[in-house]
Amino acid sequence: MxxxxxxxxxxxxxxxxxxxxxxxxxxxxxxxxxxxxxxxxxxxxxxxxxxxxxxxxxxxxxxxxxxxxxxxxxxxxxxxxxxIVIIHQELALVPYLSIAENIFLGNEHANHGFISWNETLRHAAALLERVGLREHPQTRVADIGVGKQQLVEIAKALAKKVExxxxxxxxxxLNDEDSAQLISLIKELKGQxxxxxxxxxxxxxxxxxxxxxxxxxxxxxxxxx
Ligand SMILES: Nc1ncnc2c1ncn2[C@@H]1O[C@H](COP(=O)(O)OP(=O)(O)O)[C@@H](O)[C@H]1O
Ligand SMILES: [Mg+2]
Structure with a gap:
């Protein structure tokens, strides 16, 4: 068993x-x-x-x-x-920060105390690809819809090595289309x-x-x- x-x-x-x-x-x-x-x-x-x-x-x-x-x-x-990562009912993103900044907030790529911005952007882009979000990592979270924000939350969870x-x-x-996309992502993650x-x-x-x-x-x- x-x-x-x-x-x-x-x-x-x-x-x-x-x-x-x-x-x-x-x-x-x-x-x-x-x-x-x-x-x-x-x-x-x-x-x-x-x-x-x-x-x-x-x-x-x-x-x-x-x-x-x-x-x-x-x-x-x-x-x-x-x-174990929880995404709350009320999303916890910072609207005026970029997608990349939100993904690594509190979990930054630091090198001798300095945040490595190139590394952050590269890693963020890879995570966005994994969740199927086609937005530039430097886009502000306030400028994307709630369906995409949910995907940013999942990218953030993946950055934390969620199990x-x-x-x-x-x-x-979410609207029906965004819900369907989210459901298929959950199935895909299960496969991983x-x-x-x-x-x-x-x-x-x-x-x-x-x-x-x-x-x-x-x-x-x-x-x-
Ligand atoms: N921090 C809290 N302080 C006091 N009561 C709470 C708190 N959180 C939840 N409750 C109460 O606990 C019960 C369960 O709430 P909750 O877990 O939010 O339900 P659900 O998520 O199933 O809608 C409710 O009666 C709610 O008012
Ligand atoms: Mg609830």
Whole structure:
């Protein structure tokens, strides 16, 4: 039996006055696209924030294992160092910076303390090719649409050597064409060994991309298909 990429067991997360997660378990197999579904307020984003260290270890109950190893992330950097990258519902790009600057923000190509701009541009161009985004790396993020911005976020995740990509409602703000492009990219990344968790409301889209589905309701796992 192969070890799952991810196992979250009996996760409980409480905010003052709100029990966001009462008992959620989630298993993602190696190389799969896993859909996480449920109504607004079910606890989907909270579960992914627990996984990625936004809500740090110690602020929730339950156990997280990544490739069989117990995780205790204290922040996002810690989960990213392990290859887990989350793209939030609200994209986190800096609009007045270029695509290349956004991709390597906090993760710059430095040489003796100086950022190597040629190297940055070359690497950015290669990543844009991988995600199928035909824009110059020096284009400002404010000057491209939200569909392309989502691709920049994925390029940024690839720059961090992602092994498990989490997309929180990635297509909510996209038109049909951009959604279809994103879905086919997720499938392509799967072919390159990158597992993903995709949160979505759109059933058609889930059927097109997911290998398995977990449904949560009111902070509990109700079904795994
Ligand atoms: N930082 C927070 N502080 C207080 N309550 C929160 C916080 N984050 C989420 N919640 C609450 O937890 C529940 C689950 O929210 P969320 O995980 O965002 O749901 P979903 O992503 O499935 O729509 C909701 O009742 C929400 O109001
Ligand atoms: Mg949410």
């Amino acid at each position: 192969t070890v799952p990429v991810l196992e979250m067991r009996s996760i409980v997360k409480t905010f003052p006055g709100v029990k966001a997660l009462s008992d959620v378990s989630l298993t993602v197999a190696e190389g799969e696209v896993h859909a996480l579904c449920g109504e607004n307020g079910a606890g989907k984003s909270t579960l992914m924030k627990v996984l990625s260290g936004v809500h740090p270890h110690g602020s929730y109950e339950g156990e997280i294992r990544f490739r069989g190893e117990r995780c205790a992330f204290k922040d996002i950097r810690a989960s990213e160092a392990r290859g 498990l990509l989490i997309l929180d409602e990635p297509t909510a703000a 060994g990158i597992s993903s968790i995709i949160i979505s409301h759109k059933l058609g889209e889930i059927a097109a991309v997911a290998d398995s589905v977990t449904v949560i309701r009111d902070g509990r796992t109700v079904e795994t298909l």
